[in-house]
Amino acid sequence: MANSEEREKPKLKLYSYWMSSCAWRVRIALNLKGLDYEYKTVNLLKGDHFSDEFQKLNPLGYVPVLVDEDIVTADSFAIIMYLEEKYPQHSLLPQNLQKRAINYQAANIVASNIQPFQNLAVAKYIEEKLGSDERLSWVQHHIKKGFAALEKLLAEHTGKYATGDEVALADLFLAPQIAGAVKRFNINMAEFPLLEKLNGAYSELPAFQSAEPGKQPDAPDNTKS
Numbered sequence: 001m002a003n004s005e006e007r008e009k010p011k012l013k014l015y016s017y018w019m020s021s022c023a024w025r026v027r028i029a030l031n032l033k034g035l036d037y038e039y040k041t042v043n044l045l046k047g048d049h050f051s052d053e054f055q056k057l058n059p060l061g062y063v064p065v066l067v068d069e070d071i072v073t074a075d076s077f078a079i080i081m082y083l084e085e086k087y088p089q090h091s092l093l094p095q096n097l098q099k100r101a102i103n104y105q106a107a108n109i110v111a112s113n114i115q116p117f118q119n120l121a122v123a124k125y126i127e128e129k130l131g132s133d134e135r136l137s138w139v140q141h142h143i144k145k146g147f148a149a150l151e152k153l154l155a156e157h158t159g160k161y162a163t164g165d166e167v168a169l170a171d172l173f174l175a176p177q178i179a180g181a182v183k184r185f186n187i188n189m190a191e192f193p194l195l196e197k198l199n200g201a202y203s204e205l206p207a208f209q210s211a212e213p214g215k216q217p218d219a220p221d222n223t224k225s
Contacts, residue, residue, distance in 0.1 A: 014030065022076040022111075029092065034089065106170035
């Protein structure tokens, strides 16, 4: 009977879009912690995020959203911190307070000072007002500014990964951002050798590999890997 009850227990549900770097971060966290979840597709190009159903989960209309039984959490940083507190296995926060602070800073550089400027709605607005060339220049400027700051911030703290030899919070934010910068926005990572080295390390980790956009159920067939 206990096994039957366990099977019937609601799984985590992740509302995600394959290309979203924010959802990508959460997928990595779930993988690292060994948590099964139901993937709920929110097609941003079709406007699923404007539906009444999704707006009830997140009035801002952004992915990701995590539903854990009766607890609904939106925003990748909030979701990852929630997972860290409820599911402490494979901790993403170093015990060392300085390293923990560096992780918070690095994650926030990505979440607050890079990703919002390449957000689909913002990039579309820039393109409509100024043209596609200006849109790309706009995004590249903010990525390079953020990457330069990250190179300086992490210079004295990196090991195999961003803040040592164990994967931590910062890595979950860096991996999708670096991959997107290269594949979508033509950033030359030779300008950022520390981040380029980290990107190579991430590519070898199964938890990171299975979280990649092309591995998601809603990825177009021509992108699946």
